[in-house]
Amino acid sequence: MPPADKATADKTPEGRRTQMYKGVLELALMRLLRDGPQYGLRILDQLHEEAGLDLSEGTLYPLLHRLEKGGLIQAEWRHETGASHPRKYYGLTAAGTKEFGEQSEIWLDMTERLNAFLRGGSK
Amino acid sequence: MSDASIETWLTQLETALQPLPADERADIVGEARTHLEERLDAGLSPASALAGFGRAESYARDFLDDHTVTSALDSKRAFAMVKALVSVAGQSIVATIGLLCFLVFGATTLASIACILIKIARPQMVGLWSGDGTFAFGAISDPPATPELLGNWAYVVLIALIIVDAWLARFSLIAALKGLKGRTIT
Numbered sequence: 164m165p166p167a168d169k170a171t172a173d174k175t176p177e178g179r180r181t182q183m184y185k186g187v188l189e190l191a192l193m194r195l196l197r198d199g200p201q202y203g204l205r206i207l208d209q210l211h212e213e214a215g216l217d218l219s220e221g222t223l224y225p226l227l228h229r230l231e232k233g234g235l236i237q238a239e240w241r242h243e244t245g246a247s248h249p250r251k252y253y254g255l256t257a258a259g260t261k262e263f264g265e266q267s268e269i270w271l272d273m274t275e276r277l278n279a280f281l282r283g284g285s286k
Numbered sequence: 287m288s289d290a291s292i293e294t295w296l297t298q299l300e301t302a303l304q305p306l307p308a309d310e311r312a313d314i315v316g317e318a319r320t321h322l323e324e325r326l327d328a329g330l331s332p333a334s335a336l337a338g339f340g341r342a343e344s345y346a347r348d349f350l351d352d353h354t355v356t357s358a359l360d361s362k363r364a365f366a367m368v369k370a371l372v373s374v375a376g377q378s379i380v381a382t383i384g385l386l387c388f389l390v391f392g393a394t395t396l397a398s399i400a401c402i403l404i405k406i407a408r409p410q411m412v413g414l415w416s417g418d419g420t421f422a423f424g425a426i427s428d429p430p431a432t433p434e435l436l437g438n439w440a441y442v443v444l445i446a447l448i449i450v451d452a453w454l455a456r457f458s459l460i461a462a463l464k465g466l467k468g469r470t471i472t
Contacts (some may be wrong), residue, residue, distance in 0.1 A: 227350030
């Protein structure tokens with residue numbers, strides 16, 4: 164699976180899937196942070212393992228930066244015992260939690276209708 | 287644990303991020319360093335660890351674009367806002383539309399100012415003419431034969447147009463920048 168930011172105009176199923184990823188990264192990221200603060204490398208791995216989103220560092224960190232600037236997430240550096248480096252943890256703010264609720268509601272409604280339509284079950 | 291190629295990449299990133307405030311720059315570089323060092327500690331090669339970030343200049347671009355938009359909005363200065371939109375217009379339809387609206391409303395603002403100046407110098411050339419299948423408003427070197435309808439009220443109409451168009455021009459810039467803020471530009 165190619166990294167999400169390497170999307171090109173290729174018409175392969177993987178290329179198309181990559182294009183679609185771009186629109187859901189923000190939503191998936193907020194969903195992940197709803198469970199608690201995480202740092203970049205762990206976010207990257209969890210999005211891959213749990214959501215199947217194979218995005219790259221070059222996509223993730225600018226996205227985190229934008230969401231932080233937009234007040235949807237907040238960050239703090241933590242020096243954890245046992246860790247060789249200080250890590251920057253990101254957590255969802257109250258505004259981010261509200262935004263996630265609204266975005267996920269729209270997404271779920273939209274995909275439910277679209278799934279039914281694509282499967283040809285809706286008239 | 288570090289590596290020469292990673293140090294070079296981090297130096298390039300720091301250089302590319304020069305327009306950002308020092309604390310923000312240090313934060314971005316520090317986070318990238320932590321990430322890369324953890325990847326190396328986990329056994330990845332420097333080349334593999336760097337691959338996800340891409341070229342330092344490209345990686346920095348996203349942060350810089352966001353900073354340009356935010357700074358322009360915060361400055362509240364029309365010139366800074368136009369400059370920011372011009373810098374991303376090629377990559378964003380929102381920026382292009384914002385700039386086009388600004389140009390249209392800006393041009394009508396300037397045209398209204400010009401009409402007022404002409405009206406002061408040559409009152410007969412500026413006004414509103416309607417009748418006999420003719421409709422004209424503004425400054426005309428050869429006014430129609432039909433009577434001019436506004437007289438000195440033309441000043442009031444033109445001043446109102448200047449205010450409304452100038453506001454719309456500014457609104458176009460702010461709306462476009464707010465539309466870009468927090469969004470991927472590319």
